Amino acid sequence: MLSLQVLVNGLLLGGVYGIMALGMSLIWGVMRIVNVAHGALIMLGAYHAFFTFTLLGWDPFLSLPVTIGVFFVLGYAIQRFLLNRIVRAQLFLTLLITFGLGVVIENLARIAWSSDLRQVTPAYQGAHFELYGINIPHVRLGVFLSAAVLSLLFLLLIERTKLGRAIRATSQELRAAQLSGVPVGHIYAVTFGLGTALAGAAGALWGMLFPITPTMGGPLTLKSFAVDVLGGLGTMMGPLVGGLVLGVIESFTATYVGPTYPNLLSFGLLVLILVFRPAGILGPRGLSG
Amino acid sequence: MKRSLWLVAGAAVLAVVIFYFGARAVGGRAETVIALGAAISQSGKYAREGKFYVDAYKMTVEAVNAAGGVKVGGQAHKLGLTLYDDQSDPSLAARLCTKLLTSDKVNFLLGPYTSGITIAASAVAEKYEVPMIEGGGAAGNIFDHGYKYIFGTLSNAELYFQPAIEMAAKSEPPVKTAALLFSNEAFDKSVAKGARKWLDEHKIERIYDEEYQPATLDFTSVLAVIKSKNPDLILLAGHEENSLNFIRQSQAADVNPKMAVFTVGPPTGDFRKTLGAAAEYVYGITTWLPEMDHKDEIFESSSNFAKQFHDRFAYEPDYHVASGAADVLAFKHAIEKADTLDPKKVRDALASLDVQTIYGRLRFNPTGQIELPQTLVQIQSGKVVPIYAGGKPLNKPRYPTPSWGAR
Numbered sequence: 283m284l285s286l287q288v289l290v291n292g293l294l295l296g297g298v299y300g301i302m303a304l305g306m307s308l309i310w311g312v313m314r315i316v317n318v319a320h321g322a323l324i325m326l327g328a329y330h331a332f333f334t335f336t337l338l339g340w341d342p343f344l345s346l347p348v349t350i351g352v353f354f355v356l357g358y359a360i361q362r363f364l365l366n367r368i369v370r371a372q373l374f375l376t377l378l379i380t381f382g383l384g385v386v387i388e389n390l391a392r393i394a395w396s397s398d399l400r401q402v403t404p405a406y407q408g409a410h411f412e413l414y415g416i417n418i419p420h421v422r423l424g425v426f427l428s429a430a431v432l433s434l435l436f437l438l439l440i441e442r443t444k445l446g447r448a449i450r451a452t453s454q455e456l457r458a459a460q461l462s463g464v465p466v467g468h469i470y471a472v473t474f475g476l477g478t479a480l481a482g483a484a485g486a487l488w489g490m491l492f493p494i495t496p497t498m499g500g501p502l503t504l505k506s507f508a509v510d511v512l513g514g515l516g517t518m519m520g521p522l523v524g525g526l527v528l529g530v531i532e533s534f535t536a537t538y539v540g541p542t543y544p545n546l547l548s549f550g551l552l553v554l555i556l557v558f559r560p561a562g563i564l565g566p567r568g569l570s571g
Numbered sequence: 572m573k574r575s576l577w578l579v580a581g582a583a584v585l586a587v588v589i590f591y592f593g594a595r596a597v598g599g600r601a602e603t604v605i606a607l608g609a610a611i612s613q614s615g616k617y618a619r620e621g622k623f624y625v626d627a628y629k630m631t632v633e634a635v636n637a638a639g640g641v642k643v644g645g646q647a648h649k650l651g652l653t654l655y656d657d658q659s660d661p662s663l664a665a666r667l668c669t670k671l672l673t674s675d676k677v678n679f680l681l682g683p684y685t686s687g688i689t690i691a692a693s694a695v696a697e698k699y700e701v702p703m704i705e706g707g708g709a710a711g712n713i714f715d716h717g718y719k720y721i722f723g724t725l726s727n728a729e730l731y732f733q734p735a736i737e738m739a740a741k742s743e744p745p746v747k748t749a750a751l752l753f754s755n756e757a758f759d760k761s762v763a764k765g766a767r768k769w770l771d772e773h774k775i776e777r778i779y780d781e782e783y784q785p786a787t788l789d790f791t792s793v794l795a796v797i798k799s800k801n802p803d804l805i806l807l808a809g810h811e812e813n814s815l816n817f818i819r820q821s822q823a824a825d826v827n828p829k830m831a832v833f834t835v836g837p838p839t840g841d842f843r844k845t846l847g848a849a850a851e852y853v854y855g856i857t858t859w860l861p862e863m864d865h866k867d868e869i870f871e872s873s874s875n876f877a878k879q880f881h882d883r884f885a886y887e888p889d890y891h892v893a894s895g896a897a898d899v900l901a902f903k904h905a906i907e908k909a910d911t912l913d914p915k916k917v918r919d920a921l922a923s924l925d926v927q928t929i930y931g932r933l934r935f936n937p938t939g940q941i942e943l944p945q946t947l948v949q950i951q952s953g954k955v956v957p958i959y960a961g962g963k964p965l966n967k968p969r970y971p972t973p974s975w976g977a978r
Contacts, residue, residue, distance in 0.1 A: 283799075284795060284796065284799050287795045288792050288795055291791040291792050291795060292792075295789055295791070389614075392614065392618075396622075397614075397618040397619045397622060398619065398841065399619065399811070399812060399815065399841070399845055400845075401815070401819075401845045401846075403845075403846075403847055407819065407822070407823070407849075408819075408822035408823055408849060408975060409823075410823050410824070410825060417795075417798075417823075417824055417825055419823035419824070420823075421823065422791075422823070491788075491789075492788045492789075492816060493812055493815055493816065493845070495619075495812075497614070497615065497616065497618070501786065532789070532792075533791070533792045534792075536783075536789075536792040536793055537792040537793070537795065537796055540781055540782070540783075541752075541781050541782070541783035541784070541787060541790075541792075541793050542755055542781075542782050542783055542784050544784075544787075545784065545786075
């Protein structure tokens with residue numbers, strides 16, 4: 283019974299890991315940028331949800347479409363006015379500039395909102411129900427379902443629409459896409475916008491579960507990266523699988539090995555995956571793919 | 572060309588930002604100024620609690636100066652204060668303390684926050700033989716090196732859970748089983764060590780005893796195990812964010828002990844505001860409350876100190892803040908007692924100090940740590956109510972804690 287509860291806990295948390303990592307994976311897949319500012323954008327998403335909740339009374343679940351819209355515009359602008367100047371530069375340079383961007387966002391957030399902990403506290407925050415003896419909190423289920431629906435919509439966008447086809451073409455073969463008339467600059471900005479929108483949504487969901495602080499982003503960047511490597515960086519289904527796997531591993535480790543070990547085991551696994559299956563669980567075998 | 576220009580400009584902006592937030596010094600130094608210095612977390616994971624000390628140091632230095640400063644050799648000296656941000660990093664804290672002593676040439680050191688950082692910083696004070704009074708580290712291993720220049724105004728960590736366990740053992744229905752959860756930091760390990768001793772003494776069975784990483788956010792799996800063991804008492808030693816997450820998640824997981832006690836969080840106003848109704852019935856521990864009847868000539872009374880602090884910083888001070896204020900007051904009294912700025916003589920004056928302040932009686936034991944009684948408090952109708960201290964009940968606890976569904 284306990285292990286079933288632990289499994290459910292892991293899956294419910296894994297959903298938000300998945301959507302967090304999806305945005306990062308998309309940006310890497312198309313633009314070859316490891317977005318180190320991803321966690322800082324997630325943090326902004328959490329504050330956005332907090333302030334629309336406390337000042338305007340918007341439920342963070344219901345206001346997700348607004349969050350996504352706002353963060354799409356933000357991401358589009360960041361790419362157009364900042365990253366566009368270095369895209370396709372050396373990996374190290376893009377790493378540095380997104381790192382700097384992350385630090386700047388974090389410090390601005392600290393000045394604007396102080397280091398105080400914030401918490402989104404809807405009336406149903408403690409609500410839960412039992413299913414065959416398994417405790418399921420409303421908020422966690424809501425977060426999981428929102429993450430699942432958003433991921434599904436996102437996959438449909440990538441797989442089934444003309445825009446998605448252009449994004450995939452840019453990712454697979456830049457020159458050919460250009461020659462076929464794909465407006466690559468626009469596609470890059472749209473891609474970064476989508477990645478940022480996913481980060482914003484992930485932040486709004488994360489803020490439903492945990493306290494919000496200006497420094498929350500750093501560990502989340504690492505976590506997103508670990509999830510992506512686990513599932514397959516650059517793939518679209520990979521992060522979702524990686525998120526669920528990581529959630530379950532953390533949950534079982536905390537229960538049966540001890541609460542100090544989840545990070546050791548999950549990042550240890552990351553190292554093993556990089557050594558033995560560098561493209562991740564869902565990626566093609568070897569690095570050639 | 573254009574690209575490299577952009578990079579240079581970006582790097583310059585970054586450098587300015589890091590410089591500006593990395594080291595922000597306040598206060599200056601003139602002829603008759605006694606310079607106090609501290610490296611304290613203003614960013615990173617301890618920024619939140621670090622702010623309590625920054626605010627406490629600033630306000631107390633100003634209050635001492637307004638009340639005539641510190642008298643040495645018949646002449647009044649003002650206190651100066653130089654603060655650096657250690658970014659929650661022990662090795663940076665040690666480097667900054669070295670800088671304070673060697674290049675800023677401060678006279679004395681105030682402490683950082685958390686035991687781990689204090690251990691690193693105290694080694695510097697000892698090396699340069701300059702007294703450091705710290706109000707943010709209470710782990711036993713700060714004081715068991717035989718250092719002569721470190722003085723602490725937080726009570727011994729091992730005593731933290733004593734009043735809680737004593738009260739639990741005397742309660743009706745009795746507490747028979749306990750779950751102990753603590754972060755793997757020096758301070759919390761000391762708290763856990765003490766808790767085991769008190770639990771054994773009162774014949775309360777430990778059915779869960781685990782450490783966790785302080786960065787832990789998700790306690791749902793831990794809670795699932797605790798729920799399956801159904802302990803009467805839960806003791807959590809960790810940081811405020813840990814307490815908040817644990818309580819919120821135990822509500823959703825429907826974990827219902829008769830009593831749950833947390834080392835950090837409950838006495839702060841912010842904790843209650845953040846948790847709302849879920850904060851009710853929660854127990855905490857404190858050495859200091861504004862209602863306590865402590866008096867001194869700088870702030871008059873504990874409650875007056877609390878009022879001044881709230882007026883200025885717009886939040887309620889807790890025992891961290893009072894402890895930080897006590898550090899500055901201890902220097903004032905010790906320097907006046909020694910009647911010199913000689914670090915060795917001030918050190919000796921500190922070792923034999925015995926004065927009354929708004930924080931309580933300042934008197935250090937031979938290892939340099941203060942011994943103040945801990946008070947068990949409970950949140951009742953949004954207020955912090957003292958429940959038990961010094962072997963005596965103070966107010967009636969709302970015990971046992973009703974289940975989440977029955978509130």
